[in-house]
Amino acid sequence: MDACYISTSSRTVASLIIQYYKLKKVMSEHKVEMFEGDFQVKITHKKIINQKIIMIATPKDIYNVPTCIGYLFAKFPPNNSSYFLNIDLLSSSHQNNCKMPVLCNKIYDEISSQNYYTDILYEHDFIEDTIYCSICDNKNYDVHKGIPGDLTTAGVFKAASYFLTLDKIFILRVSENDVFSALEWFSNVITYDAVMRNTSDEAIDDKIKNTVALFETIISNLKFSENMKQQIIKIFTYRALTDFPICQRIINEYENKKSMSKQEAKEYFENIKSTLMDF
Amino acid sequence: MRTLNPHLWISNFSHIYIEEEIIDNETVHEITQKFAEAKKIIIKSYKDVFNRNNQNFCAQKNSIKLILAKKRANFIYNGSEMCQNFGYDNFFYTANAMNCIFDCEYCYLKGMYPSANIVVFVNLEDYFKEIDRLTLDKKLYLSISYDTDLLSIENITHSVQKWMDYCRKNSHLTIELRTKSTNIAVFKKNHPFERFIPAWTLSPQQIIEAYEKRTPSLDARLNAIKTIAKNGWKVRICFDPLIYVKNFDLIYGEMIDTVFKEINSQDIKDMSVGTFRISKEYLRRIHKLQAFSDILTYPFEIQDGVCIYMKKHREYMQNYIKDKLKGFVEEEKIFF
Numbered sequence: 001m002d003a004c005y006i007s008t009s010s011r012t013v014a015s016l017i018i019q020y021y022k023l024k025k026v027m028s029e030h031k032v033e034m035f036e037g038d039f040q041v042k043i044t045h046k047k048i049i050n051q052k053i054i055m056i057a058t059p060k061d062i063y064n065v066p067t068c069i070g071y072l073f074a075k076f077p078p079n080n081s082s083y084f085l086n087i088d089l090l091s092s093s094h095q096n097n098c099k100m101p102v103l104c105n106k107i108y109d110e111i112s113s114q115n116y117y118t119d120i121l122y123e124h125d126f127i128e129d130t131i132y133c134s135i136c137d138n139k140n141y142d143v144h145k146g147i148p149g150d151l152t153t154a155g156v157f158k159a160a161s162y163f164l165t166l167d168k169i170f171i172l173r174v175s176e177n178d179v180f181s182a183l184e185w186f187s188n189v190i191t192y193d194a195v196m197r198n199t200s201d202e203a204i205d206d207k208i209k210n211t212v213a214l215f216e217t218i219i220s221n222l223k224f225s226e227n228m229k230q231q232i233i234k235i236f237t238y239r240a241l242t243d244f245p246i247c248q249r250i251i252n253e254y255e256n257k258k259s260m261s262k263q264e265a266k267e268y269f270e271n272i273k274s275t276l277m278d279f
Numbered sequence: 280m281r282t283l284n285p286h287l288w289i290s291n292f293s294h295i296y297i298e299e300e301i302i303d304n305e306t307v308h309e310i311t312q313k314f315a316e317a318k319k320i321i322i323k324s325y326k327d328v329f330n331r332n333n334q335n336f337c338a339q340k341n342s343i344k345l346i347l348a349k350k351r352a353n354f355i356y357n358g359s360e361m362c363q364n365f366g367y368d369n370f371f372y373t374a375n376a377m378n379c380i381f382d383c384e385y386c387y388l389k390g391m392y393p394s395a396n397i398v399v400f401v402n403l404e405d406y407f408k409e410i411d412r413l414t415l416d417k418k419l420y421l422s423i424s425y426d427t428d429l430l431s432i433e434n435i436t437h438s439v440q441k442w443m444d445y446c447r448k449n450s451h452l453t454i455e456l457r458t459k460s461t462n463i464a465v466f467k468k469n470h471p472f473e474r475f476i477p478a479w480t481l482s483p484q485q486i487i488e489a490y491e492k493r494t495p496s497l498d499a500r501l502n503a504i505k506t507i508a509k510n511g512w513k514v515r516i517c518f519d520p521l522i523y524v525k526n527f528d529l530i531y532g533e534m535i536d537t538v539f540k541e542i543n544s545q546d547i548k549d550m551s552v553g554t555f556r557i558s559k560e561y562l563r564r565i566h567k568l569q570a571f572s573d574i575l576t577y578p579f580e581i582q583d584g585v586c587i588y589m590k591k592h593r594e595y596m597q598n599y600i601k602d603k604l605k606g607f608v609e610e611e612k613i614f615f
Contacts, residue, residue: 121342165335241573
């Protein structure tokens, strides 16, 4: 099951996320507080898929947050369709100026003097802004008026971007009243991605993937060397994409065969290869 | 339970990243004024955004951002051995933009760049200075649109106009502008001259639909060629890359018939023909993005680090196209 991740260091936000996604505590987890639940996406009238939502409640200190994020991804490994949302409350200084939710497009990390840039690819109604990340919470707010301040964002972003591509990482700062609308937006993104993946070329890829996987199982009985395997799978994939019936024929022909010797394996290899290369 | 929100990608160029050193540059002002709604983000170096780790090229193609930068070194490169030099001695190429708005499945840029965002270098005058230096004592043949499609973003950058103006003044320079775009206003408003060669990449409509996402149709490209030919421009036609597909002869044969039905061969300066080839390293990277592309999973032969079609397919494709073209244009106009 695909998993999407949410992290927050705010108890208030955490309780709203639990309420929104109807999450349950991961009872087996004692080091960090984690909550999980299912999120259903309707792909077609007949097809519904379940996504797992996993929330981690992190501490607020700059050093432990990246560790927790790393721990989350190690415990529940992500895949290509995983998204990550870091959502916390707007800093008080920012709330004084404007209470609109902020989607982070740039992070300035005072410790390393580095800038990090998020990818903003999806439509949204938030304000976009830089998050100024300082070890001393209030030190620079006067200098950087209007920029929401933060302790942990750089660490969260760096940790998450180690596991996920940048297009799948969102950092949001909201007031308590906007948590649900922010989660609504996150859910829309997950839904959009799931539907696109299941209705586009990737869905066609699944048919090919399954056939290639079946072929891999078959050739494991034929005792090919690693080099032979790689060669033959590559050609098989090409033929599966361009002339599917020939691959079907090969699968039918070889599914119950087994090699008893290296010589026999070599013969099978040459036979399959010459059939596949005949185009 | 959730159902689909019909469209979530933000439009291209919703964000413009600008290097702080060029904030006051005139070209930057002109470009940003065209995108008044775009979010402007100031950066130190284009590399901070363009070269980030762990970007998703394919996802970024759905919402391409613009990065405005200053090129600081390496303005001109030696021409690649994988490209034709059309008989010119000093073959160079340059790139005052990186990446392309189109999304061709076979494009080597996916393996070359870590990001799908488009970088535009706004200091063309520095390119011109370098070319002035190089052309002091020799003639130069320069391709300006290999790692991008400059014509497709001409409304934003006006680079083609600037290159054209410069080329007209520098008699030692010949420029090739390669494109799939139909954005031909710049050719309509400028008088033709021999040293500036517009070059169109043409593919059969079936190939365009299957593998050249967001590019103009074959008809649209042919109309663009016809229009500028009427204005006196001699055009280079590039059947490159030729893609090995089932019924290759039927598909490509029909395209060539269409091309010469629509375009007078007198309007064609020359033609280039090349089968698909790609560096082994780029192919490895693109595979990670598109593991199930029928173009890229082909069992290529590797020659000097370059993946090429098997000899039997290569020769079959080249010979077929050569024979077909001979019926329409003089052989010396065709470059392989």
